[in-house]
Amino acid sequence: MPPDDAGMASLLDHDLRAAISDIIGGLRLISHAGLDEPTRLQLERVRAASEALARLLSDGLELVPGGDAARCGSNLQIDRFLYDLEMRWAGRAREKGLNFHIALAADVPKVVSVDHTALDRVLSNILANAIKYTDSGVVRMVVSTDDTDQLCFSIRDQGPGFSPGAQARLFERDGHPDDAEKPGHGVGMFISKQLTGKLGGQISVRNLPDSGAEVLFGLPLTGALYEPDASARAALPNLNRLKVLVAEDSETNQAVIGHMLTRMGAQVETAADGIAALDWLEREDFDLALIDIEMPRLSGLEVMRALRGQAHLRRDMPVVAVTAYVLRANRDAIYAAGADAIVAKPLIDIETFGEAISHALRRSTAEPAAFAAAAQDALELNHATFDRLMEIAGPEGAPELLDRLIIDLTRVERGIVGATATADTNAIRAETHVLVAVAGAVGAERLQALAEALNAAAHQQDKASIATTGAALLGQIDRLIHYAQQALIRRGHQT
Numbered sequence: 001m002p003p004d005d006a007g008m009a010s011l012l013d014h015d016l017r018a019a020i021s022d023i024i025g026g027l028r029l030i031s032h033a034g035l036d037e038p039t040r041l042q043l044e045r046v047r048a049a050s051e052a053l054a055r056l057l058s059d060g061l062e063l064v065p066g067g068d069a070a071r072c073g074s075n076l077q078i079d080r081f082l083y084d085l086e087m088r089w090a091g092r093a094r095e096k097g098l099n100f101h102i103a104l105a106a107d108v109p110k111v112v113s114v115d116h117t118a119l120d121r122v123l124s125n126i127l128a129n130a131i132k133y134t135d136s137g138v139v140r141m142v143v144s145t146d147d148t149d150q151l152c153f154s155i156r157d158q159g160p161g162f163s164p165g166a167q168a169r170l171f172e173r174d175g176h177p178d179d180a181e182k183p184g185h186g187v188g189m190f191i192s193k194q195l196t197g198k199l200g201g202q203i204s205v206r207n208l209p210d211s212g213a214e215v216l217f218g219l220p221l222t223g224a225l226y227e228p229d230a231s232a233r234a235a236l237p238n239l240n241r242l243k244v245l246v247a248e249d250s251e252t253n254q255a256v257i258g259h260m261l262t263r264m265g266a267q268v269e270t271a272a273d274g275i276a277a278l279d280w281l282e283r284e285d286f287d288l289a290l291i292d293i294e295m296p297r298l299s300g301l302e303v304m305r306a307l308r309g310q311a312h313l314r315r316d317m318p319v320v321a322v323t324a325y326v327l328r329a330n331r332d333a334i335y336a337a338g339a340d341a342i343v344a345k346p347l348i349d350i351e352t353f354g355e356a357i358s359h360a361l362r363r364s365t366a367e368p369a370a371f372a373a374a375a376q377d378a379l380e381l382n383h384a385t386f387d388r389l390m391e392i393a394g395p396e397g398a399p400e401l402l403d404r405l406i407i408d409l410t411r412v413e414r415g416i417v418g419a420t421a422t423a424d425t426n427a428i429r430a431e432t433h434v435l436v437a438v439a440g441a442v443g444a445e446r447l448q449a450l451a452e453a454l455n456a457a458a459h460q461q462d463k464a465s466i467a468t469t470g471a472a473l474l475g476q477i478d479r480l481i482h483y484a485q486q487a488l489i490r491r492g493h494q495t
Helices: 005-026 038-060 076-093 118-133 164-169 189-200 230-235 251-263 274-283 302-311 328-337 352-362 368-380 384-420 425-442 445-459 461-492
Strands: 074-077 099-104 113-114 138-145 150-156 202-207 213-220 242-248 267-271 289-290 319-324 341-346
Touching: 005 164, 038 076, 038 164, 038 274, 038 461, 074 076, 074 267, 076 099, 076 118, 099 368, 113 118, 118 138, 118 150, 118 189, 118 319, 189 202, 189 368, 230 368, 242 251, 242 274, 251 267, 251 352, 267 274, 274 289, 274 445, 289 302, 302 319, 302 328, 319 352, 328 341, 384 425, 384 461, 425 445, 425 461
Parallel strands: 099 138, 242 267, 242 289, 289 319, 319 341
Antiparallel strands: 074 113, 138 150, 150 213, 202 213
């Protein structure tokens, strides 16, 4: 493509995405409260159609001319997908005076791995034909499985059926019969056939005995079905009905996080940078987002601030921040930007990861006071000693004392993080010597004991103990800093 054409294509890309985002954003701002049921259903129909259009547009703009290749499969929530499909096509059917129903068999898995966009295109083309050629009656889609491990879609209509001429050319590019009563080009079934092959499935048609036609579309389920491990089911959160956005610029981390979420049953979409993440959030609703803090084009902090600050986005969506920076100052900035939980890189095990996901989902619906109390309870502090120290300092001196405590703890925390990472025993001994005195003065007895244990481990050059004790100690420092900050805020309000 010539440079000028490439530049124009880029501008067109931007303008099209912006226009779609405006449509979806406007729809999200419409309150459903007080709407009658027909109006609410029409809004749901437009919402589902606009999200499908956005996905098609996004995929289409990324394809080279004539590419039209099916994407890699990802987890798909079947009932959620079928709900959106029904919202879109029930409205089209009603406009013609038809009924449209989708029936889901009990044995269909809740989650399958399939190319979402390709599946939607196949079914939409089939349904468009069924509704187009049916003048009265019902169009019905049944979703089931068969003995050959296939996910089966049966679409039946009560139209005139396929003429011999139509059947002979049905899956050709220009397969519309010359003598057909309805206008068209016949390209829809050609597209369905092409995409079905790329998905590894089969498609066929037949006329029904009385009237109407049936299109049968099957996809292989072998290796695609999500089956949670019995051992993992109790330990890990069940994300079977959730759609999750993973914003991460590393393809390796995308794969690791995606695999973990897949094991929990989530439907996963990925974004390689902050702009792409906001594009996703503009186009579609998600139940949870995992956002890397360090991303190109737009940082994770900026993405979270945009999410929490824009009325047309789902501002209450739980967010888990993924970061290699674990110092208190970094955590404060991340939580201030809107994170509900933080996962530290590298991601070592799925259990810890699952616990962070559970925490974020709980925190998004819990009262802030409950979490403040939980954080306070998690800190092992002799409150009588702490309160007595504040009384000695007095109303004027307590804020200054708390401020000095926060500064000292933050400096020590930073030093211990660096020293334990490099196993610098001299630095560990120096930092813990200070920490023993500070922790003892404020009544942080558990922190004082951990500082003494870490100091001893440094003396003995015990790297294993340095790692385990250091992690526990940093957790207590973190909680004490948070407690002191809350105490400072409370006293600030009192004065």
